[in-house]
Amino acid sequence: MSNGTPIDNVHKSGDSNLLNGIKPSIARVLERALEDREISADEALDLFSVSGREMKALLRVADELRRRAVGEVVTYVTVRNINFTNICYTGCRFCAFARRLDDSDAQFLSLTEVANRAEEAWQAGATEVCMQGGLHPSLPGNHYRDLILAIKERVPEMHVHAFSPFEIWYGAQRSGVNYADFLASLKDAGLGSLPGTAAEILDTEIRRQLTKNKLSSEQWVEIITTAHRMDIPTTSTIMYGHVDGPRHWAQHISLLRDIQKDTGGFTEFVPLGFVHYNAPIYLDGSARPGPTLAENLRMHAVARIMLHHFIPNIQVSWVKLGPEVAQRCLQGGANDFGGTLMDETISRSAGASHGQHIQPQEFHRMIRAIGRVPAQRNTLYELLRVYEDKLTAPQLEGDSGVREALVPRVRLRA
Numbered sequence: 001m002s003n004g005t006p007i008d009n010v011h012k013s014g015d016s017n018l019l020n021g022i023k024p025s026i027a028r029v030l031e032r033a034l035e036d037r038e039i040s041a042d043e044a045l046d047l048f049s050v051s052g053r054e055m056k057a058l059l060r061v062a063d064e065l066r067r068r069a070v071g072e073v074v075t076y077v078t079v080r081n082i083n084f085t086n087i088c089y090t091g092c093r094f095c096a097f098a099r100r101l102d103d104s105d106a107q108f109l110s111l112t113e114v115a116n117r118a119e120e121a122w123q124a125g126a127t128e129v130c131m132q133g134g135l136h137p138s139l140p141g142n143h144y145r146d147l148i149l150a151i152k153e154r155v156p157e158m159h160v161h162a163f164s165p166f167e168i169w170y171g172a173q174r175s176g177v178n179y180a181d182f183l184a185s186l187k188d189a190g191l192g193s194l195p196g197t198a199a200e201i202l203d204t205e206i207r208r209q210l211t212k213n214k215l216s217s218e219q220w221v222e223i224i225t226t227a228h229r230m231d232i233p234t235t236s237t238i239m240y241g242h243v244d245g246p247r248h249w250a251q252h253i254s255l256l257r258d259i260q261k262d263t264g265g266f267t268e269f270v271p272l273g274f275v276h277y278n279a280p281i282y283l284d285g286s287a288r289p290g291p292t293l294a295e296n297l298r299m300h301a302v303a304r305i306m307l308h309h310f311i312p313n314i315q316v317s318w319v320k321l322g323p324e325v326a327q328r329c330l331q332g333g334a335n336d337f338g339g340t341l342m343d344e345t346i347s348r349s350a351g352a353s354h355g356q357h358i359q360p361q362e363f364h365r366m367i368r369a370i371g372r373v374p375a376q377r378n379t380l381y382e383l384l385r386v387y388e389d390k391l392t393a394p395q396l397e398g399d400s401g402v403r404e405a406l407v408p409r410v411r412l413r414a
């Protein structure tokens, strides 16, 4: 808990006139946030438009709420992405990842190959595999369960974080069962948690522009809440900076907050900036080229303020933002660096240029550079090791205690 009044705490952090001299309407909202009161979607909409002194105050207040919620630790997880197929005919207009069956770079990994990748990741210190794929037109419904079983039989302790709500919808359809029964069969096979992807913007009109064939907002919410009620935690996401705007962002985050009040099943919120370079909706002139720097900063800060007391973890996507912008977002409300992401292909297909793997030491360097403390966590945000002492930073070569430190020992193939 903080000492003194909320405003006092912000004043201590550097600018004694932080809320003085800024627009009264913005000052009132930020004061309410510092008093730990809930911010409405309309108030959030005002925050999404700030600049100058108001922007500086927004970031400072978000940083203060982050400090109260989770302290000075910045977490990360050692994870391998497994995109088991890129074959998909859904036709999402923002997607540069999907391929057709006869495309030369179409890919469908065998169960053995998936298990091999999971085992390699475990040997390298990963605690999680994050597995998602396209909606292959002839995929049997039980393939999703078989994928989990293949991993768990080979690496029983690996956390399997897998399948977007759209894949759950598809698998349930293909299996002829309802969502709860389908999720129960996956949980029984060893599913640990679901990525809250395929949310994009939970707004009917925006979704219609992004894709005609994807699940609706209502279906996304139904699948997520069904999972939560079955004690299957999920992440939550937003994909922003295409044909959307601040009104959609405020309403989207407000909806996620309502779900969290009801179920408590979200572990984190991950803002995902639209990567436009190879996306059809950008190439045909319908979408703008992703969020601006200011929008990225405001998104993480407003999310922290809106979700305060409900979702404690706001993650930066370093793959989409790049390391420097990610650091700035961590100084304006965010607290988690996400995963080391061996084999990240979805953002890379869309044209992101920030790499597909990052070493824990690099996370440590970036976290220490902003005066914070690195910590390795598992998927469910249990801290595995807090690196209070700079001398305990993980080493790749000749490291002893690798399992404790969860440091990759071998270089994984791309």
Ligand code: SF4
Binding pocket: 088, 089, 090, 091, 092, 095, 096, 097, 098, 133, 134, 135, 166
């Ligand atoms: S976003 Fe997913 S569902 Fe949509 S086209 Fe790409 S792979 Fe298919």
